[in-house]
Amino acid sequence: MNETLLEFITPFMRHDKDNGSPEVQIAILSYEVTLLQKHLAEHSKDVDAKRSLLKKVARRRKFLKYLKTTNLERYNIISKKLKIKV
Numbered sequence: 001m002n003e004t005l006l007e008f009i010t011p012f013m014r015h016d017k018d019n020g021s022p023e024v025q026i027a028i029l030s031y032e033v034t035l036l037q038k039h040l041a042e043h044s045k046d047v048d049a050k051r052s053l054l055k056k057v058a059r060r061r062k063f064l065k066y067l068k069t070t071n072l073e074r075y076n077i078i079s080k081k082l083k084i085k086v
Contacts, residue, residue: 009024009031022070023074026078026084030082064079
């Protein structure tokens with residue numbers, strides 16, 4: 001992992017080597033979504049990037065739905081920290 005991604009996901013990690021919990025997966029996908037949004041702002045006709053963005057947003061939505069059903073408190077915390085509209 002690169003350093004900026006590691007800094008981005010550190011607040012959501014349950015332990016120092018955590019990369020599989022739903023919170024970390026949502027944070028990683030949110031980071032990738034922001035990178036793709038910046039790319040698409042400059043390259044609006046990049047169809048592959050648009051498709052990748054939609055796939056990542058859908059995957060993040062599935063993780064959020066899972067987290068909402070299993071632990072509503074953690075869901076609310078991560079959606080506020082990442083400023084995800086719910």
